[in-house]
Amino acid sequence: MAQTGETGAEEWSQWSSCSVTCGQGSQVRTRTCISPYGTHCSGPLRESRVCNNTALCPVHGVWEEWSPWSLCSFTCGRGHRTRTRMCVPPQHGGRACDGPETQSKLCNIALCPVDGQWQEWSPWSDCSVTCANGTQQRTRQCSAASHGGSECRGHWAESRECYNPDCTANGQWNPWGPWSGCSKSCDGGWQRRARVCQGAATTGQQCDGTGEEVRKCSDQRCPAPYEICPEDYAIAMVWRRTPSGELAFNRCPPNATGTTSRRCALDHRGVAYWEKPSYARCIGNEYRYLQQSVQAHLTKGPKDLAGDGMSQVTKVLLDLTQRRNFYAGDLLSSVEILRNVTDTFKRASYEPSSDDVQNFFQIISNLLEEENKEKWEDAQQIYPGSVELMQVIEEFIHIVGLGMKDFHNAYLMTGNLVASIQRLPAVSVMTDISFPMKGRKGMVDWARNSEDKVVIPKGIFIPQSADMDGSPVFILGTVLYKTLGLMLPSPKNNTAVNSKVIAVTVRPEPKVTDVQLEIELAHLANGTMNPFCALWDSTIM
The missing domain is CATH 4.10.1240.10 (GPCR, family 2, extracellular hormone receptor domain)
Incomplete structure (x- = not known):
């Protein structure tokens, strides 16, 4: 150690604190050189020494190496392997080991053998004879063994004796066999059936009666040559x-x-x-593909197709119907696609966008073009497609109305229909609702050329009981079709139907009241000056 008090040097400072809080560290002290006579100080200006802190330093836990993987837990089928590792424990407050002590992974050595298994015995067969001694049999099936399993042990068939004591003097007839095909397709033919006498060999007596029956068939007259259409190339x-x-x-x-x-x-x-060929069962390949793709996605659940999915379907269908190139079956296929679209919107609680609504009704308008009249008549020989179409529109109007806010309405017009959808709380309906509304934009031609109208009395919206939880909200849908009357199946009676058909939808359905909807159809003179009236079936909602 340097001596203190040398010329020109200050006293040493105090030793600093130990550099560590545990174990061996160091301490430092310093001094400053002050030389008034211009000479340099001798000796060091900084010194250090070793210091030992009495506290023990913490030692963290340390993982040892992993053990080898264990054998698979099963000798066949799926099992698992495991391995472990030991942790050297921490000391003096150190941290424990971080991470898992055990690891496992799947293993599959081989497929387990499956032994064949006997299934249940079949019922005993009928006795081989109707009298005296005979035999009965029963059998059982063995399920196939696999992956080295053993086959079923034992017999697959068993037999036993049976005895029918009621042997009569004569044999017994077995049941009649089926009738044979008719010998001719028209102008009268013959067919026969037979039965077997059982037990005659035992008793020596034949059965009473005959073993064969014959009857006439195909009594209808064969068509004459002029009643048969010849082969034709068309x-x-x-x-x-x-x-x-x-x-x-x-x-x-x-x-x-x-x-x-x-x-x-x-x-x-x-x-x-x-007659003309029918294309009611012909569906264009593009319509068939769209129809199948929608049905395939429906099996995955409606959420997969809600929103953009159904919007894309309507866009594709709109493009197809704009081409005006239909088979009669395409009309029915389009109705089914619209039904699936509507059902998906309904189940997924998805609110169609304004483009969805416009595309939907434009597709309807395309389907109802007057040029498709004969195709609708052809299609409706196998399915009432236009009636189904009206039901689909009714459901779609309900979905659009549910997504609207109170006192809002939707209005659109195409070449073949006018649609008005409103959402009104019941208590807000102060006057009767009349449609069509003359002067409304786009309604001029409809209102001027037709007297058809519908009036929805305000009394329908009055709550039916005082204990109802608030007033119900009604969605009103009113649709006028210019051409649907041409597409509907022809009436069985002589009723004349105006070419303009009015459809009214009120949701939720009001309870039965004395106030009815008022629907007025324009008279159809039909060239006789005698007006005809369309029948109204009050049993149809």
Whole structure:
């Protein structure tokens, strides 16, 4: 150690604190050189020394190496392997080891053998004879063994004796066999059936009665040559010779799937002639693809198709219907697609956008073009598509109305329909609601050329009981069709229906009241000056 008090140097400072709080560290002290005579100080200006802190330093826990993986827990099938590691424990307040002590992973050595298993015995068969001694049998099936399993042990069939004591003097008839095919397809033929006498070999006595029966069949008259449509080549297809009243079938054209049919009919003179081919079962490939894709996605749940999914479907269908190139089956396919779209919106509680609503009604308008009249008549021979279409529109109006705010309304017009949707709380309906509204933009032509109108009395919206929880909200949908009357199935009676059809939807359905909807249809003179009235079926909601 340097001596203190040397010329020109200050006293040493105090030793600093130890550099560590535990274990061995160091301390430092310093001094300053002050030389008034211009000479340098001798000796060091900084010194250090070792210091030992009495506290022990913490030692953290340390993982040892992992043990080898264990054997698989099962010798076949799926099992698991494990390995472990030990932790050297911490000391003097150190941290414990961080991480898992055990790890496991799946293992699959081999497929487990599956032994064959006997299934239940079948019931005992009937006795082999109707009298005296006979035998019965029963069998059982063995499920197939796999992956080295053993086959079933034991017999697959068993037999036992049986005895029928009631042997009569004669044998016993077995049940009658089925009738044979008729010997002729028309102008009268014959068919036969037979039965077997059982037990005659034992008793020596034959059965009473006959073992064969014969009866007449195909009594209808065969068509004369002039009552049969000859083979014909039309619409790039061969229609084979067909009796009157029957259908001939062919494949649809290459751009469609399904079958096309053609009926052989009789004219007023009783001569057979071919009717026009029916394309009600022909669906264009693009319509079929869209129809199948929607049905495939529906199995995944409505949420997968809600929103953008259904919006895209309506866009594609709109593009297809804009082309005005329909088979009769395409009309029915479009109705089914719109039904699936509407049901998906309904289940997913999705509010259609304004574009969705516009596209939806424009598709309806395209389907109801007057040029499609004959195709609708063709399609409705197998399914009432236009009636289904009206029900789909009713459901769609309900969905749009539920998504609207109170006192809001939606209004749109296409070439073939005008739609008005309103959402009104019941208590706010102060006057009757009349439609169409003359002077409304887009309604001029409809109101000027038709007297058709509908009046919804305000009394329908009065709550039916005082204990109702608030006033109900009603969504009103009113739709006028210019051409739907041409597409609907023809009435069975002589009722004349105006070409403009009014559809009214009120949701939720009001309770029965004395106040009814008032619907007025314009008179249809039909060239006779005698007005006809459309029948109203009050049993249909």
